[in-house]
Amino acid sequence: MLVHGFTQTGRSFAPLLDGLADYDVVTPDLPGHGPSPEAPTDLGGAAERLGEIGGRAAYLGYSMGGRVALHLALARPDLVERLVLVGVTAGIEEDAERAARRAADEETAAGLERDGVEAFLARWLAQPLFATLSPQAAGLDARRENTAAGLAAALRRLGTGVQEPLWNRLLGLRPPTLVMAGENDDKYCELALRVGAWIGSGASLAMVPQTGHACHLEAPDTFLALLLPWLAEGGPGGSST
Secondary structure (H helix, E strand, O other): OEEOOOOOOHHHHHHHHHHHOOOOOOOOOOOOOOOOOOOOOOHHHHHHHHHHHHOOEEEEEEOHHHHHHHHHHHHOOOOEEEEEEEOOOOOOOOHHHHHHHHHHHHHHHHHHHHHOHHHHHHHHHOOHHHOOOOHHHHOHHHHOOOOHHHHHHHHHHHOHHHOOOOHHHHHHOOOOEEEEEEOOOHHHHHHHHHHHHHHOOOEEEEEEOOOOOOHHHHOHHHHHHHHHHHHHOOOOOOOOO
């Protein structure tokens, strides 16, 4: 199960599919994403829906998708054989900082509804977070399939500002977990180290050289070279999808 980030769709994982040809791969659209989006509930509801689609599998989630996959792993460890978290936080710990993030997300969602998807994507991808992501790798055609209403709802219901911090629960995370980040993405490299430290012996770390936040899109071959040996530890391709 490959779970995309905010403003993407399941199509965003196309650069990885050839390298994962030995696996049965499913690439669902998150709630609020895609041309006919399912209305978001909350992160717990999105995780439940993800588990219904994927069943027992290995789950790889990027950014927002990683936070949904993490919620699933904590709620239904029986479904998650192995977990890969790419560019993920376990939440904002300080109440005031979390409230400020919710307010910022609300402002962003309102701007999205006002200006439309095309204008919003131009602003979104111009962030320093995506400075090293080329237009071709960004997968704009797939992102343009999203609706303004769907993305705004996803930001309000699945954004980091509404996520309760999960740090204290990471120690009990049961599935073997690979925590990944682009080595030029300083913020998420630091978060990857923290997430791995909280999980403990069940966690492995991998930084993708010379990449930023969307490391799997910027350097898919390098990303796969780090991912595939770890996935193979989980057994033959039929079971880890």
